[in-house]
Amino acid sequence: MSTILAPLVRAATYARWLHLLVGAVFACVVLLVYPGTEGPLGWPALVGVSALLDGALLCLAALIPATRRAEGVQAALLLMPAREDAIGTASSASWADRGRTALWLVARVALGMGVALLTVHGLIAVVGLVRAGGYLLPCAPLLLVAMVYTVALAGRLQLAMAVRLLGPSAGERLAEAEARAERLLERNRLARELHDSIGHALTVSVLQAGAAREVADPAFREKALEAIETTGRRAMEDLERMLVLLRDHPDGPAVEHPGLDRVEVLFETARAAGSPVEARIEVAGARLPGVLSREAYRIVQEGVTNALKHVPGTPVRVHAGTADGLLHLSCATALPAVPQAGGRRSGGKGLRGIRERAALLGGEAVAGPVDGDWVVRVRLPLRLGS
Incomplete structure (x- = not known):
C-alpha cells in the first residue's frame, strides 16, 4: 500500500x-x-x-x-x-x-x-x-x-x-573513469612515497638515537644529532609536499622530487646510522627520464631502509647500471642469523611497493636469499612504454 x-x-x-x-x-x-x-x-x-x-x-x-x-x-x-x-x-x-x-x-x-x-x-x-x-x-x-x-x-x-x-556520453563516462583511475593511481603513488620517505627517516633517526646513547664520544653524538636533524627536515619537506598534493592545493610550496643523482645523500645517512654502504652507481641520474630516475631513487631508498631496519650495522651493497636497454638495480645485505617474524621473507609493504613501482614502469622486481645474502633485483626499461 x-x-x-x-x-x-x-x-x-x-x-x-x-x-x-x-x-x-x-x-x-x-x-x-x-x-x-x-x-x-x-x-x-x-x-x-x-x-x-x-x-x-x-x-x-x-x-x-x-x-x-x-x-x-x-x-x-x-x-x-x-x-x-x-x-x-x-x-x-x-x-x-x-x-x-x-x-x-x-x-x-x-x-x-x-x-x-x-x-x-x-x-x-x-x-x-x-x-x-x-x-x-x-x-x-x-x-x-x-x-x-x-x-x-x-x-x-x-x-x-x-x-x-x-x-x-559514453566518451565522457570513459574519460571520467580514466581521470578517476589516474587520481587513484596518483594517490597510491603518493602513499608509497610517503611510506618510503617517512619510513626511511624514522629508521635512520631511531638507529642514530640508539647509537648516540650507547657511544660516549661527543663528536659522534654531534654527528648523530646532525644526521637526525637533516633526515627529519627532508622527511618534513616530503610530507608537506605530499599533503599539498593530496589536498589538491596547486599553490603550495614545491619540493623537488629526488632522483637517482641524490642517492649519495641517502648513503651518507645510512653510513651515519652505522651501516656501511658499498655503492656502484654506473649511470648518471640526469641522463634518465625524470620518472625513471625518481622511481629508481625510491627503490634504492626502500632497499637501504630494509637493511637498516632488519640487519642494522651490516654492510649494504648497492649497484645501479644499464645493459640491454634496461636499468638494473640491486641491493644486497647479509641475511640475519635469526629470521625475524614478519621480516623480509614474508614480503612486507616495502617489497610490495618496489614491485608495484617496477610493474608501473613496465619492469620487474624479485627478492630473495642468494648465497647467504638477501638480494633485491629490479629491472626497468630505459625507454618507458617499451
Whole structure:
C-alpha cells in the first residue's frame, strides 16, 4: 500500500511537475507572440505553426554551449535523479552534444505542453465536479489522484529523457573513469612515497638515537644529532609536499622530487646510522627520464631502509647500471642469523611497493636469499612504454 501511495506524497512528484510546467511556458509564449490565439486560422493550424516555430527556435538555442549547462542544472535540481552524476551539468563540447540538447529541448517542451493541458483541464474538471455536488462529488478526489499519478509517470519519463539526452556520453563516462583511475593511481603513488620517505627517516633517526646513547664520544653524538636533524627536515619537506598534493592545493610550496643523482645523500645517512654502504652507481641520474630516475631513487631508498631496519650495522651493497636497454638495480645485505617474524621473507609493504613501482614502469622486481645474502633485483626499461 505504501508503494502505491508513494507518488502522492513524494516530493519528487511535485518537483518534476513544476519542471514539466516550466517547459510549457516557452511554447505558450511563442504561441501568444506568433501567430497568436486570434485570427482566421483554427486551433489545429495554430498548434501546428506554433510547434514548427518552437522547434526551430529550440534548435537554434541548442547551438549555444551554455544552454546544455543551464538545462542540466535545472533538470538535476527539479527532476531529482537517484545519482548526482546521472545528469550532466557541463556545456556542449561537440556537435553531438548540441544535437542531444536540441532533442531534449523539443521533447521537454512537447511533454511539458501535454502535462500543462492535462493540469489545466483536469483542475477545471475537478472544480466542475465540486460545484456540481451530489453523487458526482466523490469523483473529484478520484480525478485529482488520477491526475497526480499521470503526472508522476510523465515526470519519470522526463527524468529518463534527461538521463539519456543530458547525461554524460559514453566518451565522457570513459574519460571520467580514466581521470578517476589516474587520481587513484596518483594517490597510491603518493602513499608509497610517503611510506618510503617517512619510513626511511624514522629508521635512520631511531638507529642514530640508539647509537648516540650507547657511544660516549661527543663528536659522534654531534654527528648523530646532525644526521637526525637533516633526515627529519627532508622527511618534513616530503610530507608537506605530499599533503599539498593530496589536498589538491596547486599553490603550495614545491619540493623537488629526488632522483637517482641524490642517492649519495641517502648513503651518507645510512653510513651515519652505522651501516656501511658499498655503492656502484654506473649511470648518471640526469641522463634518465625524470620518472625513471625518481622511481629508481625510491627503490634504492626502500632497499637501504630494509637493511637498516632488519640487519642494522651490516654492510649494504648497492649497484645501479644499464645493459640491454634496461636499468638494473640491486641491493644486497647479509641475511640475519635469526629470521625475524614478519621480516623480509614474508614480503612486507616495502617489497610490495618496489614491485608495484617496477610493474608501473613496465619492469620487474624479485627478492630473495642468494648465497647467504638477501638480494633485491629490479629491472626497468630505459625507454618507458617499451
